[in-house]
Amino acid sequence: MWQLYQFPLCPFSRKVRLQMEEKGIAYDLVRESPWLRRDEFLDLNPVGQTPVLVDPGSGVTLIHSCAISEFIEETIEPVPMLPGSAAARGEIRRLVAYFDEKFYADVVGPLLYERALKRIVHRAPPDAGVLRQAMKAVNDHLDYIDYLVGSRRWIGGQLLSLADLACAAHLSVADYLGGIDWRGHEETKQWYSGMKSRRSLRTILSERMELVSPPEHYEKPDF
Amino acid sequence: MWQLYQFPLCPFSRKVRLQMEEKGIAYDLVRESPWLRRDEFLDLNPVGQTPVLVDPGSGVTLIHSCAISEFIEETIEPVPMLPGSAAARGEIRRLVAYFDEKFYADVVGPLLYERALKRIVHRAPPDAGVLRQAMKAVNDHLDYIDYLVGSRRWIGGQLLSLADLACAAHLSVADYLGGIDWRGHEETKQWYSGMKSRRSLRTILSERMELVSPPEHYEKPDF
Known part of the structure; x- marks a missing residue:
């Protein structure tokens, strides 16, 4: 196993x-x-x-x-998460890298450090300036995700793919850490609501990190 | 094209x-x-x-x-740069990520910013403290590369792979920017000397960036 x-x-x-x-x-x-x-x-x-x-x-x-x-x-071929042509797979990989690098550097990394690691390891309060900057960055990124899910069926194209999984992974951590203001991002919210109703994400959303609690809406598919 | x-x-x-x-x-x-x-x-x-x-x-x-x-x-299948089994390809991808993320964050990124971008864009002198830290980090990374090429034929395994290309790409930029002290790293030096004699790298080493010059040994296979 x-x-x-x-x-x-x-x-x-x-x-x-x-x-x-x-x-x-x-x-x-x-x-x-x-x-x-x-x-x-x-x-x-x-x-x-x-x-x-x-x-x-x-x-x-x-x-x-x-x-x-x-x-x-x-x-493991069944249920491909890099579906489509080589070019379509390239587009999915571009978006995975976008979430893993850019969204992580601008949003998830700073939130994780300020709201979780500082509490768990350093027993220090978060830096308000860093948090403000991350929340501002979230908004720009959500605009881009709105555009993506507004113009195609899923984040990476016409099929569910690793791009959706990467986006949901990073968004869910940012959401756990209270870093997302969902107002004005209906397209992304609707897509994320669909992701939240999948068993794969539900399992993860039911888990908790020590010392850090998520906001009340965190697990709700209708939020 | x-x-x-x-x-x-x-x-x-x-x-x-x-x-x-x-x-x-x-x-x-x-x-x-x-x-x-x-x-x-x-x-x-x-x-x-x-x-x-x-x-x-x-x-x-x-x-x-x-x-x-x-x-x-x-x-494009001929001359595979991710050769071998799925697990062997996993090892190559781990090392590509190591150079693209860790070596870049510790060494190439700071050197690029301090020695090239600051001169080209900001017309400002480099920060000596940042440079010192990058040069110290280089040494630890070269120890790890010594270990890799000392224990296998190439960086990623028994065959030339994307791991060698990623390593050569990042090392060559750090070397251009005068960031590498090769003393005490014979294994890596010997491997890099072999890479330098390949036409693929020679073409790249012959090019120059405006306003920033490489050290004298930069292009020499025997350095």
Whole structure:
């Protein structure tokens, strides 16, 4: 059985979990807190980041969410999450990178540090200026997601894909941390409501991080 | 003919170029300076980053170096740069991500900003503290690359792969910017000397960025 090293608010682990859930792949969760820099985990992944996916039976170890996602698509064909032509797959991968890099750097990373890590590790209050900037950035990103889901059926094209899973993974962490003002973003809200009604995301939304609570609307499909 | 939007010191563009050169794919270079945030380029890629690969004939536009690399591997099979089993490909992708994210964040990004962008855009001197920190980080990374090429034939395994191209792309930009002290890193030096003698890298090393010159050893295979 696959073992996934992760922590509840890691958006990259959420993306991989959504992919495994959508494809019906069984796995066990192993809780890892990368900020503790545990020796055994650094032996597994020198970079010290989650997610890491391990199959103790075969000895296969996969590090980095993109390497894991591509491995899953290559080895488990049913319910493809990179559907379509090579160019369509390129468009999906562009959007996954957009959420993993740009949305993470502007929004999820700062929120995670200010609202979760500072509380858990440093026992310090968040920096109001950084939070304000992240919330402003969220708004611009939601405008872009509004445009995407307004002009196509799903985020990456005509079919559900890894782009939807990456978007839902990052949005859900930002939402948990109270970083999203949904007003004025009806298209994205409607798309996210649909994602929230999928079993894959519901499982993840039911979990909690120690010391940090989500807002009341967090789990509700109708929010 | 493919058109690659890039600038001479963009490590992500270098990685894609090395891949296209190794596979014998013809392309034209389009010089883009992302810091100018040109409207036409932002229309092409809202994130405003290089590389972007366009085929004006078919209208295919590929954005982000990972999306481009995967597209190239999917559509042009000869000279595979993701060779081997799914797990072996996972290991190559882990290392590409290591260079694109960790090595870039610790070394190439700070060097590019301090030694090139500050001179070209801001006409300001570099921050000595940031440079010192990047040079210290380089040393730790070179230790890890020494370990990799000391324990396997190439960076990603027994065959030349995208991991070698990513490593050479980032190392070559750091070296151009005078950020690498090669002393004490014989394994990496020997591997890089081999890379430098390949036509794919030689072409790139012969190019120059305006206002910023590389150190004397930069182009020499024997350095």
